[in-house]
Amino acid sequence: MSVAEPTSETSDEPVLKVVEDATCTFCGCVCDDIDLTVENDRITKAKSACVLGKAWFFNHHVEDRPEATIDGEPVTYEAAVERAAEILTSARYPVTYGLSDTTSEAQRVAVAVTDWIGGIVDTTTSVCHGPSGMAFQGVGEVTCTLGEIKNRADFLVYWGGNPAESHPRHFTKYSLMPKGDHVPRGRKDRYAVLVDVRKTKSAKAMDLFLQVKPRSDFELAWTLRALAKGIEVDGQAVRDKTGIELDVLQGMMERMKGSNFGAILFGMGLTMTRGKHVNSEAVLALARDMNEYGHRWVAKPMRGHGNVTGADQVVSWSTGYPFGVHLGRGYPRFNPGEYTTSDVLARGEADAAFIIASDPYSNFSQPARDHLKSIPSVVLDPKLSETARIATVAFTTATYGINTPGTVYRMDDVPIPLRPAFDSPFKSDYEILKAIETSVRKRVRSGASRP
Ligand code: SF4
Structure with a gap:
């Protein structure tokens, strides 16, 4: 990190400085690679920030209010x-x-x-993720950093969230797109699934979109748990309840078992719909179960603020x-x-x-x-x-x-300093x-x- 020296030829010209590797605190991605150009008390450029991050920095102004x-x-x-x-x-x-x-x-x-x-x-x-906090106490959390997901994950399940619009750099910096040590071709080495009740912008970036019926996430997670364990399930009941064909889920489970490192990244579409903490528990337990098949699986909440x-x-x-x-x-x-x-x-x-x-x-x-x-x-x-x-x-x-200044924690529990x-x-x-x-x-x- 460095802060370039302020420059100003004359007292009438704006004082310019560049703050390198500044941290954006708008969303839980807490991107710490933003280069800010600062003119007096305005930020005029925010290199590397997404559209939400730019709005966060550019809209900042000193309030005309009493202390x-x-x-x-x-x-x-x-x-x-x-x-x-x-x-x-x-x-x-x-x-x-x-x-x-x-x-x-x-x-x-x-x-x-x-x-x-x-x-x-x-x-x-x-x-927001209170139900997940309760679920951690019930079934635990198989966890990892976003760096591990970037470098290892070849199977991604986004569940009940729309990262393309809520966390715009999650796909490009941490999960779906980047090349990593064990996924050298980046996106080409990853298989991605979105589970949601509606087809959001994130669905376009996926290999598979599962449009689950509202209030059926728990049943879908338990169907996947059953398939993971080889338990016979009733295809008609699964279709009626979740809206998803059993053979689609069987194909997905086969791929999940064949992956080397899988991550389930879940949002408030899972935690704040019917079932709440038992939904979170079901997904955390699914990730835990998947570790029985020789490869690593984790589940992480996508945090907002x-x-x-x-x-x-x-x-x-x-x-x-x-x-x-x-x-x-x-x-x-x-x-x-x-x-x-x-x-x-x-x-x-x-x-x-x-x-x-x-x-x-x-x-x-x-x-x-x-x-x-x-x-x-x-x-x-x-x-x-x-x-x-x-x-x-x-x-x-x-x-x-x-x-x-101070410290903030990224959504993967990694502390990041503010600049x-x-x-x-x-x-x-x-x-x-x-x-x-x-x-x-x-x-x-x-x-x-x-x-
Ligand atoms: S993804 Fe989030 S933390 Fe990163 S620049 Fe965009 S708003 Fe800021």
């Missing part, structure tokens, strides 16, 4: 920190939520604050569980449905919310939104999101990756969280606001 507000009115940073700490320490059932679009350093402090206030720590995983994988990592290594963790009794308790934010809010249970780098007010259910609006909330966001608009205390933050392009007038999530943590700790230790 902090209380009830919508501008206040000093110090006043906002104290009010935030007061809200969090006064609450009996506070919930900390978000965390998928910030650094792992900030995530760690957010868990610490939640521990001090005895609240729930939950992340956006609870509304830039550092949602880091959120899972940090919450897991801090508490033992990946999301939806209640710390109120002084030890962690994990119970999705009971301690997940959308549920806690929809039932009207939480009495304060601490939202970091997320916008639940624009995408939760109406009962959850109504309750969120009715309780005091502390929100950290670089943009004036819908959630920031209704916040009691709102902090405008610097944008991770563009303005702040910021330019400074922001606003503080980072990490700095704000540290200040809140200091104040919270003082208050809890003194017993000042503990209910």
Whole structure:
């Protein structure tokens, strides 16, 4: 990595610099080979970035907003920190939520604050790959890095996702197209299957498209498991339930058994449809089963937000569980449905919310939104999101990756350093969280606001 020296002949000319090998945090691919051209506080070129990455970099601008507000009115940073700490320490059932679009350093402090206030720590995983997090605990995960997939995978199954549009460089950089050590001809050495309920843009890039009937992923995965084990299955029942002919699945299984390294890459079309965590379990178990036939198979979730994988990592290594963790009794308790934010809010249970780098007010259910609006909330966001608009205390933050350094985890659990392009007038999530943590700790230790 290098940052070229800024150049400017005269003071009127823009200050130019190039940041090599910068990291895009727009999606879970976390591409770390982007060369950014920066003119003053604008990014004007993003070499190697995909269309989504370019939009992420080019649309970034310094917000014309106060550093902090209380009830919508501008206040000093110090006043906002104290009010935030007061809200969090006064609450009996506070919930900390978000965390998928910030650094792992900030995530760690957010868990610490939640521990001090005895609240729930939950992340956006609870509304995307939460079922996979539950399934890992049930059946385990045969896993690998994206580098291994690039260098070894000769059979790819994309299940319930549309990477061509959601993760545009996944095909070209990590999975389908690149030449690798054991697949020297790249695409020609790989066989690819898409399983989905509709023919998306990704289907065009496949060798086989399986259009599964909606809400039948579990049955399809178990049919493949049965075929892998040589168990006789009823072709008519399979066709009626999944919409797919048995001989197509038999042919696919034959190829799967003949492959050297297979990867199942699954998305929210699998995890958030009927069955949820049992769908994830079925696909993880299928990958595990396939290892009995002499060759290696793995299954990996395709993660969406830039550092949602880091959120899972940090919450897991801090508490033992990946999301939806209640710390109120002084030890962690994990119970999705009971301690997940959308549920806690929809039932009207939480009495304060601490939202970091997320916008639940624009995408939760109406009962959850109504309750969120009715309780005091502390929100950290670089943009004036819908959630920031209704916040009691709102902090405008610097944008991770563009303005702040730190660590993020790629979707394959590999940590990647950030190389910021330019400074922001606003503080980072990490700095704000540290200040809140200091104040919270003082208050809890003194017993000042503990209910
Ligand atoms: S694939 Fe994702 S991380 Fe890579 S450049 Fe595109 S948006 Fe950014």
